[in-house]
Amino acid sequence: MPATSPPTRPPRSSRTVAQGRRARAEHLLALFAWHRDGPLVARSLGLSLDELHEQLDELKLRRKAYRLTRGSEFDMPAARALAGAPSGPPVRRRARPARAEPTPAPTAERAPSETNASASISAPPAQAVRRGAVNEQASELLAVLAEVGPRRGALGVRLGGPGHPLPERVLLARFRAAGLERELGQRERDLLRALFARHRGAARAVAAELGLDAPALQRLVRERGLTAEIDSLRDRFRHEARRRRWPREQIEQLVRRGDWLDDLGIADELRRDVLSRARPAWERSGGSLARLRRELRVSEADARALRDLLARRV
Numbered sequence: 001m002p003a004t005s006p007p008t009r010p011p012r013s014s015r016t017v018a019q020g021r022r023a024r025a026e027h028l029l030a031l032f033a034w035h036r037d038g039p040l041v042a043r044s045l046g047l048s049l050d051e052l053h054e055q056l057d058e059l060k061l062r063r064k065a066y067r068l069t070r071g072s073e074f075d076m077p078a079a080r081a082l083a084g085a086p087s088g089p090p091v092r093r094r095a096r097p098a099r100a101e102p103t104p105a106p107t108a109e110r111a112p113s114e115t116n117a118s119a120s121i122s123a124p125p126a127q128a129v130r131r132g133a134v135n136e137q138a139s140e141l142l143a144v145l146a147e148v149g150p151r152r153g154a155l156g157v158r159l160g161g162p163g164h165p166l167p168e169r170v171l172l173a174r175f176r177a178a179g180l181e182r183e184l185g186q187r188e189r190d191l192l193r194a195l196f197a198r199h200r201g202a203a204r205a206v207a208a209e210l211g212l213d214a215p216a217l218q219r220l221v222r223e224r225g226l227t228a229e230i231d232s233l234r235d236r237f238r239h240e241a242r243r244r245r246w247p248r249e250q251i252e253q254l255v256r257r258g259d260w261l262d263d264l265g266i267a268d269e270l271r272r273d274v275l276s277r278a279r280p281a282w283e284r285s286g287g288s289l290a291r292l293r294r295e296l297r298v299s300e301a302d303a304r305a306l307r308d309l310l311a312r313r314v
Helices: 014-035 038-045 049-059 062-070 112-122 126-148 152-159 168-177 181-198 203-210 214-223 227-242 248-256 258-264 267-285 289-296 300-312
Strands: none
Touching (some): 038 062, 038 181, 049 062, 168 181, 181 203, 181 227, 203 214, 203 258, 214 227, 227 258, 248 258, 248 267, 248 300, 267 300
16 A cells, blocks of 8 residues: 655745734834844844844845834834724713711821831832932933043043043943933944044044044944944945046045045055056156146145155155
């Protein structure tokens, strides 16, 4: 008797798959609306940031999710009742009969036990005291944050004792305990974007202004989920530097902004290009600085700096 093959499992219907995708999308958007920070969402899901981005791209939610991190609470849709959902039973309100004012009883001295019991009842619970302490700490941290900005070094010095700044992990723990982790993260992202735009993508200048070294700046950019955005910004400035007009703009850029070009990683490339194009004019000038300046239409200082570069390359 031929053996029968085991029954195959029926495939999931497209409706079930769509419902699963919709539920996953709602879950991810809810996490982004709550955390307002991509790395925090990835940490809460136990994923890396790249894995989270893959899921968002698969669901076509990446732009929508990160729009929630840049918005405010007023951008969230208002809660409304689901269509077709049963509501609760109708509530019938009845007028309460007027109660007669009770006659005050004659005051009598309370026993010490009664006094202690009433005092313990009227005393605020420990949870309310703790909530008040957290609110007070949050107000203090917000005031310091508004004063010195989201710069971890300055915040550590300001919140620590004289000559003993707070370590970074302690500083972040204080903001986390006060419920201000998202606020600090958003302000750090805004500051990083502004500094990289101001310094035209120069990472060393940004690190110097923040009081960080290069690895610490890279770690901060990675923690705040700005690696791709900053890389794109630096690529845009590299493209602009390569498209400068010849000869004046390219020569001025090379001799005046060499450190910036070196930070972007294109200094050697542009130096070779400029010197190869300027060498024929230098040879025709016969060593005359005035002729080199007239032919290349540059200032005297730029012509002198270019001549020195050409002389070193001989």
